[in-house]
Amino acid sequence: MKALVCVKRVIDYNVKIRVKTDKSGVETDNVKMSMNPFDEIAVEEAVRLKENSVISEIVILSIGQDSSQETIRTGLAMGADRGILVKVDDTLLEPLGVGKIIKDICEKENPDMIIMGKQAIDDDCNQTGQIVATLMNYPQATFASELKKNDDGTLNVTREVDGGLETIKVKLPCVVTTDLRLNEPRYASLPNIMKAKQKKIEILDSKDLNLDISPRLEILEVTDPPERKAGVKVADVPNLIDKLKNEAKVI
Amino acid sequence: MKSLVIIEHDGKNIKQTSLSTITAAGKISKEVEVIALGNNISEVVDKLKKTDIISKVNYSDDEFLRFQIAENLSEVITSFLKEKNFSHILLPSSTFGKNLGPKIATTLDVQQISDIIEIFDHETFARPIYAGNAISKVKSKDSLKVITVRPTCFEPCAQNSNVSDEKFEISSNQTRNVEFVDYDQSESDRPELTAAKIVISGGRGMQNGENFKLLEGIADKLGAAMGASRAAVDAGFVPNDWQVGQTGKIVAPDLYIAVGISGAIQHIAGIKDSKFIACINKDEEAPIFNFSDYGLVGDLFEVLPKLENELK
Numbered sequence: 001m002k003a004l005v006c007v008k009r010v011i012d013y014n015v016k017i018r019v020k021t022d023k024s025g026v027e028t029d030n031v032k033m034s035m036n037p038f039d040e041i042a043v044e045e046a047v048r049l050k051e052n053s054v055i056s057e058i059v060i061l062s063i064g065q066d067s068s069q070e071t072i073r074t075g076l077a078m079g080a081d082r083g084i085l086v087k088v089d090d091t092l093l094e095p096l097g098v099g100k101i102i103k104d105i106c107e108k109e110n111p112d113m114i115i116m117g118k119q120a121i122d123d124d125c126n127q128t129g130q131i132v133a134t135l136m137n138y139p140q141a142t143f144a145s146e147l148k149k150n151d152d153g154t155l156n157v158t159r160e161v162d163g164g165l166e167t168i169k170v171k172l173p174c175v176v177t178t179d180l181r182l183n184e185p186r187y188a189s190l191p192n193i194m195k196a197k198q199k200k201i202e203i204l205d206s207k208d209l210n211l212d213i214s215p216r217l218e219i220l221e222v223t224d225p226p227e228r229k230a231g232v233k234v235a236d237v238p239n240l241i242d243k244l245k246n247e248a249k250v251i
Numbered sequence: 252m253k254s255l256v257i258i259e260h261d262g263k264n265i266k267q268t269s270l271s272t273i274t275a276a277g278k279i280s281k282e283v284e285v286i287a288l289g290n291n292i293s294e295v296v297d298k299l300k301k302t303d304i305i306s307k308v309n310y311s312d313d314e315f316l317r318f319q320i321a322e323n324l325s326e327v328i329t330s331f332l333k334e335k336n337f338s339h340i341l342l343p344s345s346t347f348g349k350n351l352g353p354k355i356a357t358t359l360d361v362q363q364i365s366d367i368i369e370i371f372d373h374e375t376f377a378r379p380i381y382a383g384n385a386i387s388k389v390k391s392k393d394s395l396k397v398i399t400v401r402p403t404c405f406e407p408c409a410q411n412s413n414v415s416d417e418k419f420e421i422s423s424n425q426t427r428n429v430e431f432v433d434y435d436q437s438e439s440d441r442p443e444l445t446a447a448k449i450v451i452s453g454g455r456g457m458q459n460g461e462n463f464k465l466l467e468g469i470a471d472k473l474g475a476a477m478g479a480s481r482a483a484v485d486a487g488f489v490p491n492d493w494q495v496g497q498t499g500k501i502v503a504p505d506l507y508i509a510v511g512i513s514g515a516i517q518h519i520a521g522i523k524d525s526k527f528i529a530c531i532n533k534d535e536e537a538p539i540f541n542f543s544d545y546g547l548v549g550d551l552f553e554v555l556p557k558l559e560n561e562l563k
Binding site: 011013016017019026038094095096099118119121122123124125126127130131133134135138139140142143145156159160161162163164165166167168169170171174179180181215216217218219220221222223224225228230231232233234236237238239240241243244248250251 | 261320321322325345346347349350352353354356357358360361362363364365366375379380381382383384385386387388389390391392393427428429430431432433434435436437445448449473481484485490491492497498500505506516517519523526527528529535540541542543544545546547548549554557558561562
């Protein structure tokens with residue numbers, strides 16, 4: 001069995017982002033970049049499935065610029081076998097375009113399982129997994145917090161939904177999107193980081209795929225959110241209750 | 252222009268997220284219809300017929316739709332849309348809408364606009380990016396628009412009307428690759444997190460799940476919903492659906508009380524639309540104080556019992 005894990009290079013989650021002064025987007029020059037944390041969980045899950053002999057090969061796919069090779073290497077150092085980078089000119093590729101590229105790769109690679117994070121922490125769209133599942137006509141198991149392979153070859157996936165936990169059974173091939181509680185990603189060891197440098201990354205150009213990935217949304221401007229000002233410190237509990245009752249009038 | 256809102260319900264009640272989504276749809280187009288799908292949902296349909304803003308309740312009642320499997324719902328909705336001329340399809344950006352919306356959009360070859368917080372006109376919307384640390388104003392070039400709506404940014408619409416309904420039969424009824432297995436619903440008599448007027452949340456400072464009892468008495472007295480930071484959920488103190496923040500639930504109550512929560516940007520992203528924020532934390536340098544209207548520096552194990560006592 002083969003797993004295709006899709007990873008996105010994003011601004012590191014610890015970085016406090018800055019909106020560009022011309023309002024065209026968010027400053028990415030000289031900013032620390034990392035693998036989208038949800039995608040890291042996806043890589044970790046694939047590696048664990050391989051360690052448990054559920055799958056035999058892990059392919060990491062990223063779509064972006066040359067720099068995304070570094071993100072792929074991170075996945076290879078965690079235990080994936082090889083990588084594919086699809087180069088795009090436009091950094092503002094939208095989820096539907098991304099989904100179409102992933103579909104193209106799926107048709108060549110024929111993975112049994114496509115795993116990716118439930119959302120990227122930059123555009124916060126939460127769409128790509130669902131889009132790929134729809135384009136491929138594969139079942140989708142979104143927001144996964146537990147995966148269990150059944151004897152009949154199906155997969156039980158527990159999903160984090162608003163009211164609690166839902167479990168569904170899906171046939172393979174399928175798309176899984178990962179939520180926070182699925183696992184805790186490992187740190188790659190130095191020997192594995194060195195080994196990852198020898199692993200192969202195939203580089204493709206999105207132009208050669210002949211897909212319509214032109215954007216459907218026009219970004220008019222990106223601005224700072226309205227700021228929340230710090231209020232006052234209250235001395236004690238009666239003071240707090242007094243403020244909530246008589247000033248804010250919320251209790 | 253005519254909008255269609257896809258209703259989220261639990262088989263008996265309409266989720267408040269849907270009523271907020273209807274309000275958003277009313278700001279986009281004069282005409283708004285809804286579609287409800289499920290099995291034995293006559294109660295839901297009856298309640299929907301009282302809803303303001305909408306002109307028609309479309310619904311289908313079939314075993315095929317019982318477990319709200321996204322594949323099944325998407326198939327029925329996209330086939331329903333074929334003979335209609337809706338300009339906008341809207342869903343709440345709850346886990347229900349996030350799961351289903353992109354399927355419908357993709358089937359129609361549309362780029363969904365996720366989690367809108369403001370409507371400028373029928374094609375221009377604001378949506379948060381980077382956990383709400385920036386706001387993106389986008390214009391959609393798709394002729395049909397599929398949109399998920401952040402429910403806390405739109406008031407739930409009232410229900411004092413009497414609108415007509417139309418049942419439709421579905422053609423497909425074969426379950427294919429997905430099967431429902433189990434639903435482990437969190438039992439609670441408290442209001443829902445995303446709908447409550449007051450929310451009280453605990454963080455890592457609560458130290459363990461047992462200590463969340465200290466918040467319960469206060470929540471009871473205030474009629475508040477209970478939530479938690481990601482740290483508290485990851486540590487296993489409370490169930491996952493309590494999580495408030497960028498990747499959990501977005502809340503916007505009249506009052507949010509953060510107890511033992513330091514205030515990571517991802518948590519702030521989920522609470523900053525609250526009318527008032529109060530916090531209790533022993534570390535006076537904690538970032539949460541920078542976002543709170545009222546901050547109390549103190550040991551929560553001393554403060555909480557006092558607070559419960561003094562609340563009438």
